[in-house]
Amino acid sequence: MEAILILLVIFGSITAWVLGPRWLHLRHEERLRALQAKSEPKALTAERDELLERVRHLEAVVCSVDFELNAKLNRISTQQLALPLPAQANDDKARAALPQRSLAEGERIGARFVIRKAIGQGGMGAVYEAFDETLKETVALKLVRDAQWAAPDVIARFRREVSLARRIQHPNVLRIHDLGEDGGLLFLSMQRVEGSSLRELIQRQGKLGERWVCELLDGVLSALEACHEQGVLHRDIKPDNILVNSDNIPILIDFGLARLDLVGSMTATQAILGTPEYMAPEQIRGEALDVRTDLYAVGIMTFELLTGRPPFSASTPIATGFAHCTQTPPALELEGPRREAWQSFLSRALEKEPARRFGSAHEMRQALPRD
Numbered sequence: 486m487e488a489i490l491i492l493l494v495i496f497g498s499i500t501a502w503v504l505g506p507r508w509l510h511l512r513h514e515e516r517l518r519a520l521q522a523k524s525e526p527k528a529l530t531a532e533r534d535e536l537l538e539r540v541r542h543l544e545a546v547v548c549s550v551d552f553e554l555n556a557k558l559n560r561i562s563t564q565q566l567a568l569p570l571p572a573q574a575n576d577d578k579a580r581a582a583l584p585q586r587s588l589a590e591g592e593r594i595g596a597r598f599v600i601r602k603a604i605g606q607g608g609m610g611a612v613y614e615a616f617d618e619t620l621k622e623t624v625a626l627k628l629v630r631d632a633q634w635a636a637p638d639v640i641a642r643f644r645r646e647v648s649l650a651r652r653i654q655h656p657n658v659l660r661i662h663d664l665g666e667d668g669g670l671l672f673l674s675m676q677r678v679e680g681s682s683l684r685e686l687i688q689r690q691g692k693l694g695e696r697w698v699c700e701l702l703d704g705v706l707s708a709l710e711a712c713h714e715q716g717v718l719h720r721d722i723k724p725d726n727i728l729v730n731s732d733n734i735p736i737l738i739d740f741g742l743a744r745l746d747l748v749g750s751m752t753a754t755q756a757i758l759g760t761p762e763y764m765a766p767e768q769i770r771g772e773a774l775d776v777r778t779d780l781y782a783v784g785i786m787t788f789e790l791l792t793g794r795p796p797f798s799a800s801t802p803i804a805t806g807f808a809h810c811t812q813t814p815p816a817l818e819l820e821g822p823r824r825e826a827w828q829s830f831l832s833r834a835l836e837k838e839p840a841r842r843f844g845s846a847h848e849m850r851q852a853l854p855r856d
Contacts, residue, residue, distance in 0.1 A: 629671035657708035683724035706850035722782035784834025826854035
């Protein structure tokens with residue numbers, strides 16, 4: 486009996502010594518596979534990335550809706566400003582207070598400006614050619630359309646921006662002479678430039694030659710460099726706001742002065758102003774802006790000058806804003822040795838994240854694909 490017990494003990498020890506480690510190894514493998522199946526790091530990472538992308542897309546949609554609402558409110562306010570004066574308000578003082586009133590040829594305002602003719606419509610309102618009896622020269626007068634709808638602090642900020650803009654002395658920047666007021670009508674007097682806008686050039690010629698585009702951008706970026714050094718952001722860079730004079734020199738207009746924020750009751754969560762085709766993602770989202778926002782718009786304009794069309798365009802502001810926030814710009818359709826250089830230039834200029842763009846107008850200017 487004792488011999489049998491001894492044999493059983495010896496057999497059990499040998500079995501445990503031989504099979505035990507193998508069983509533990511198999512058990513550990515099973516537990517590891519169970520833990521991997523439970524955690525699924527790759528699947529979770531993919532799911533997380535997908536959810537984050539959905540959140541970003543939803544954010545873009547919400548911000549675009551906010552932009553669309555603000556755009557509609559701006560149109561409503563413009564229509565209201567254009568309505569005729571109420572019957573009970575027929576005195577001269579009340580009529581003079583209308584921001585959108587028409588100025589007749591020969592009319593004198595601000596005790597120094599004689600109206601010659603209407604030039605057109607600007608971002609702030611009607612633009613007129615006038616003779617400045619003080620400076621003894623022809624100037625452009627731009628009426629500040631939204632002045633009477635804006636809160637006092639907005640008007641004060643606007644006046645500060647005009648004061649700041651007057652310090653900019655640059656051949657590629659439109660000169661601001663003065664800010665005046667006449668019977669409640671706020672207006673800007675500025676340099677009168679004879680020429681065409683880049684928008685008109687694109688409409689007439691379609692895409693422009695690479696060398697000409699490079700020369701135009703050099704002047705625009707030089708102008709922005711001067712503006713940014715004075716702390717002035719443009720916020721509405723587009724072909725409409727670039728004039729080309731008779732010497733083919735580009736002149737930047739409406740910098741930092743495109744529009745006033747409307748009074749609080751007329752806006753949504755915050756005013757999102759600009760032109761959808763040229764707005765950076767952070768501008769569409771209503772986030773803080775800096776010089777890189779202007780540079781993104783220069784990138785959009787560069788694409789349009791080279792191809793005849795902007796990279797992002799849709800039937801509604803919402804769709805256009807969504808494209809800026811989520812879509813990759815189309816490849817540049819160019820032929821020639823500088824195609825890759827232009828493509829690299831645009832890829833950096835149109836980065837969604839501001840930190841990945843050119844950091845200054847000077848840096849962007851130096852990166853232009855020159856001969």
